Amino acid sequence: MNTKIVSSIKINLIIFLVSTLMVSAGNLFAADDVVHWWVGDAESKALKVIVDEFENSGGKWVDTPHNDSEAAHASVKSRVIGGNPPAAVLMVVGASTQEWSEGGLLNDINSIAIRENWDSLLPDGVAKASKQDGKYVAAPVFLSTVNWRYTNKEVLKSSGVDEPMSWGAFMTSLPRIKQAGFIPLAVGGQDWQETLLFDHVALGVAGPQYFSELLDGNKKTIDSDDTTRVFAGMRALEPYTDLGKAGRGWGDTNNLVITGKAAFFFMGDWAKGGFLQAQKKPGVDFSCQISPGSRMVLTAVDGFAFPKSSSSSERANQSSLASAMMNRDVQTKAALIKGALPARKDASTEGFDHCSQNALALLSGGSAALHWNVRESGFKGVLKEVVSQFWNSDMSPDQARKALVDGLNQL
Amino acid sequence: MWNRSYLLTSQLVLLPTLIIVVYFLWGFTIYTGFLSFTDSKFLPNHNWVGLKQYYLLWSNARWLTAYGNLFIFGGLYLLICVLLGGLLAVLMDQEVLFENLFRTVYLYPMSLSLVVTGLSWQWLLNPTLGLQKILNDFGFHGFALDWIVSSQYSIYAVVLAAVWHGSGLIMILFLAGLRAVDEDIWKSINVEGVPAWKAYLWIILPQLRPILLAAILLLTFNVVRSFDLVVAMTSGGPGFSSDVPAKYIYDYFFSRSNIARGAAAAVCTVLTVLFIISPYLYFELRKRND
Incomplete structure (x- = not known):
């Protein structure tokens, strides 16, 4: 009789312990890392410009590189659903950021965007691609030309x-x-x-x-x-x-x-x-x-999106990441290294080689499509x-x- | 009394594992089955659409290729691994010189991960870099080994790499079995004057059925999760000619944002494997219980 009661208490205790472990495991490993796949030579040097700006302004960059976008996105998606989101993830800005945002997987970064007046800094098409329901859900960094x-x-x-x-x-x-x-x-x-x-x-x-x-x-x-x-x-x-x-x-x-x-x-x-x-x-x-x-x-627009998290310190971290990514000098310098164009329209194009100048001329004169x-x-x-x-x-x-x-x- | 508390403790210790298995294995399996009847795209939802995903799945050319490859890959991999592993074990059983050396050489591929195996074979089979180029450079101009770049034969290139990786393990399993055969049996074989090949084929190998069962089970697991080798070696290509169900499911879940279709493919894969392997298991295990 006694053993029966004791055992049922023990069972309850174990069930309780296991289930609390399962719930809290997600938050235990929360890390403010940035997931990306810029691991090529030029790409990683361009990323370093952003990292330096972010660390100079007092942030701490935790790097989670992947080999390609599919692996990176698969892991981030499971991490967000499992309650262990990274601070930011590299994405092709547009339909995919909007898809993620509609699914409730992203924080918006509208407050920092309004404070820094992104609407006036970005070309209309880029600004539109970075928004969902009128709110910024991504920080655009580069305008890539593909063909x-x-x-x-x-x-x-x-x-x-x-x-x-x-x-x-x-x-x-x-x-x-x-x-x-x-x-x-x-x-x-x-x-x-x-x-x-x-x-x-x-x-x-x-x-x-x-x-x-x-x-x-x-x-x-x-x-x-x-x-x-x-x-x-x-x-x-x-x-x-x-x-x-x-x-x-x-x-x-x-x-x-x-x-x-x-x-x-x-x-x-x-x-x-x-x-x-x-x-x-x-x-x-x-x-x-x-x-x-x-x-x-x-x-195509390359930029970062900011997975859903509720803690205010993580949201503050995401804002300062977004601000570093949208910094004019950062975008100019990084674009020069990567061979892309900066997303901001006021970034200097001095020092760009004939390929990038060629693209700029066509962008202002010819036709463009996403x-x-x-x-x-x-x-x-x-x-x-x-x-x-x-x-x-x-x-x-x-x-x-x-x-x-x-x-x-x-x- | 002692016995009862002992039993209780052991049950308590096993309980967490039981909960985890029920929750993560059966819970998620059933949930995946449920999702295959919905129209879940980027995220899971619960809109019931009946068998629509199965209809779309079985009219998709890529799935039909991947499903067919499950049989080509699985059949050849099992058959060749078992035959080659068995043959090597019998040869090794002849008290060859340097047996340790040979055993190590044949077992070595097993110590490499499937990703490394896939990459090495990708280079070896690449007609502009690998074996074909070496032999052509040596003057054998007619030699062609271009399976990996042909959409007709790419899956056989994957089989080749998988067999290279897996047959050493089967050899070791069979060799262990051969070494455990009773000395007396060999003595009577010698007394009767039965030729060695007949003795192996009709007397010794039939005693190794339990080992064959273990080997087939181990290899079947590799067939079902044949993901890493294909990704590393051909990434399913050229086109999707060497695609396999595991890769199809992964792609539809993650990069194609079509969870319901991926779930339907997963259900079909698991059911197929169950249909093939259960009768064999049932037959083998029942015979032993008798």
């Missing part, structure tokens, strides 16, 4: 080819470069890299009007003959790529052009840092052009999946068009 073509000038000279400035000229240059013994087009093996290639083909074959409608998810445009032509245009590039492309990361692919093994590479502005690190001069050793012939700039990477995960997931499946199989352009339409209809 660059990098060219190794030495390789072109050895092949006896002039730098092609239209899609037609580009296509005719490829066989001559191949004949000269180089890899005409360096392509990586991940779905997002393959889809960047798709961007250029779409802009070159079907034009900016078509592509911006596709990015808007216009069903009529997507189910048109233009889409078939774009996929066929992509297929036409395949003979000019090398066998080693499967599974290759963008850094290794970039190196093929830097070291003179390949002529062209389609990649975002973050690839420029690799050329600069190898002491190659823009405009002399290599050239960068925004999708030649189309004059349309595809942009890149698919800024779109919601469902849309860009289908686009990447279909493009990658098409590129790596013997699917016909018509089948690819149908797969794209079906995939988007099933969202």
Whole structure:
């Protein structure tokens, strides 16, 4: 009899202990860390500028680097839901920050934004992308330009080819470069890299009007003959790529052009840092052009979002992080190192090389659109999946068009 | 009296584990099953949509490839590991010179993580860097080993790396079993003058059934969670030709923000494995209880 009572008390005690442990474990490990994936050489140096500014103003930076955005976001999402959020997380500002904010996973940083008058400091498009329901939920740092073509000038000279400035000229240059013994087009093996290639083909074959409608998810445009032509245009590039492309990361692919093994590479502005690190001069050793012939700039905004937490000390920490990230001198200096453009419009553009100046001129004069990477995960997931499946199989352009339409209809 | 309090203490000590297992294993399994009937996207929600996610799942080309690869990968991996491991163990049992050295060499891959295995084999099989290039440079121009870059054969490249990693362990398991065979059995085999290969095939190996069971179970776990090897080696590519269910589920949960579809894929994967492995387990374990 007695043992029974004692044992039931013991059981209750253990249940109590276990359940309190489960609840409090989340808060036990709360760390004011910043999660990011800027681990490349130039990227980490650019991040260091922000870290220094934040630490000089009295903060303490705790670094949690990841290899890529997907792993970083997967871990942050579980941490926020589990009650152990980091102080800040690097994100592509736009649909994903809005998605996170709608899901209740983010703090807004509107008070510091109002105090520092961000509305007057940022271009309208960037300010709009950083907000959800009129409140700032992200601190934009860089304006990335995505649709660059990098060219190794030495390789072109050895092949006896002039730098092609239209899609037609580009296509005719490829066989001559191949004949000269180089890899005409360096392509990586991940779905997002393959889809960047798709961007250029779409802009070159079907034009900016078509592509911006596709990015808007216009069903009529997507189910048109233009889409078939774009996929066929992509297929036409395949003979000019090398066998080693499967599974290759963008850094290794970039190196093929830097070291003179390949002529062209389609990649975002973050690839420029690799050329600069190898002491190659823009405009002399290599050239960068925004999708030649189309004059349309595809942009993305890189910035930080601030996961939900209720403690006031954590919120204060998040405000001072946001303030350091939006500092004008920080953005100027970091953008110079990373090869991107600063998000603030009053940041100095002095000292920017011909690539960045080129992008600035097009941004003010030509047309611009937000890149698919800024779109919601469902849309860009289908686009990447279909493009990658098409590129790596013997699917016909018509089948690819149908797969794209079906995939988007099933969202 | 002594016996009773002893029993009570042991039950108390086991209780926390029981609670944790029930909560985290069964609780979350059931919750995942529930989520597969909702339209959860970025975050879990409870809007019931019936079998819609299953319909979408089974009309998705990527899932069909990943599901098919579960059978190609699982079947070949199990079969080759067991055959090769068994053969190596029998050869090792012939009192070879330097047995310790050979045992270490064959078991070494096991000490590498699957990520390291995947990366090394990615380089070895890359036609512009690895084995194909070496042999071509030596003058064998016709030699081609381009499985990893072909969407038709990439899954077989993954099987190759997995077998290299796993067959050493199976060899050790079988070798331990062979060493435990009674000396008297060998004596009578010798007296009867049975050829060695016949003795192994019809007398010795049938005694190793329990070891075969353990080996198959261990390998099956590796098949179901075959995530890290694929991610490190091909990241599911080219395209999604070497995709596997575990990677599909992870992608839909996290990067595709489609929790319900990921949950439906998880349910289908678990049910498939249960359907295949339970009859075998039932058969083997019941026979031993008899």
